[in-house]
Amino acid sequence: MQPTIVDVSTHILDIPTIRPHKMSVATMQCQTMVLVRIKTSDGIEGIGEATTIGGLNYGGESPESIKTNIDAYFAPLIVGQPADKPAALRVRIDKAIKANHFAKSAVESAIYDACARRLGVPLSALFGGAVHDEISVAWTLASGDTDKDIAEARQMLDARRHNIFKLKVGMRPLKDDLRHIAAIKSALGDDISVRIDVNQGWSETQALRMLRPLADIGVELVEQPIHEKNLAGMARLTALGIVPIMADEALKGREDGFALAANQCADVFAIKIEQAGGLLRARDLIGIAQAADIALYGGTMLEGSISTLAAAHLFATVDKLEWGTEMFGPLLLQDDILVERMDYSDFTLKLPKGPGLGVTLDEDKVRHYTRK
Ligand code: MUC
Ligand code: MG
Secondary structure, eight states, X not given: OOOBEEEEEEXXXXXXXXXXXXXXXXXXXXXXXXXXXXXXXXXXXXXXXXXOSTTTTSXXXXXXXXXXXXXXXXXXXXXXXXXXXXXXXXXXXXXXXXXXXXXXXXXHHHHHXXXXXXXXXXXXXXXXXXXXXXXXXXXXXXXSOHHHHHHHHHHHHHTTSOSEEEEEOSSSOHHHHHHHHHHHXXXXXXXXXXXXXXXXXXXXXXXXXXHHHHHHHTOOOEEOOSOTTOHHHHHHHHHHXXXXXXXXXXXXXXHHHHHHHHTTOOSEEEEOHHHHTSHXXXXXXXXXXXXXXXXXXXXXXXXXXXXXXXXXXXXXXXXXXXXXXXXXXXXXXXXXXXXXXXXXXXXEEEOOOSSBTSOOBOHHHHHHHBOO
């Protein structure tokens, strides 16, 4: 008999970060995640997750709106529907619900997790199968203090956890940002990759002034330096060829990916399953980048372990992720909600091999962190 979806439940969890995470858009002391659990008539449960950055600081969805919209709109739409047809469920959802990419990502991940668990295969198998057993993972230095960032990077290198670092900039005066970046790059040395993420913090003229000094310092990649809507500006910065430009906030789905590729607005795409609107749309974006010879990077919305793993399963199916990934979200949190924590070692994340996401929720921890 065909399995159907019998229940969709959502919970908001708040887990403190290990230190304040300072970005041009927000300072995070805690990550709030919406956990989505989808039960099917054959006794399977799939899990998905959505996070945002600083509530509504980063985009148009908040954890609270994601929960409300899933409860009020997604759940009635999919309960009673066949549970083993993720593409058909997606068509149904897209017909009835516009935008809401983060909510769509959480629901779709849970559907895929349930399907893969039913088949007894890792989630990656539903996207063609893993090409890689492990993926490289960058760390973001965002304590707001140069010396603390250097000490943190050294710790990561000594522990062989990360050797690629992304610095959050765009909230200080340009000169201070340059001093901060140069100090970190020179402390870490030539072999360590340093990239920056401006989170749209600069105007195009500011970005123009910064690119040459950044190249001289040895910065390898500049992420979303200017406003996401200034595509012509991104194309102009990319055409300079001084430092590769990566699109992040500008990439909110397939149509954005096509526009950015057609207008040569970026050298690299940061693929985020939440921003793309889920695993299927993220995979579409990957295809657009591949066709346009745009390099790939596995991005994060600082997700907890559930959405990080969903994305990691997809990224593991991609032959070339030239710029690696930043799937470190769970490591920024003081605690995890899994029975067994994810394996981050030798500068990589090892993909779990079990069915679905390959992990089990620790129900006591879920209860403990669920917002009352
Ligand atoms: C972003 O803009 O890329 C990813 C890593 C990090 O520190 O912040 C996020 C969001
Ligand atoms: Mg970014």
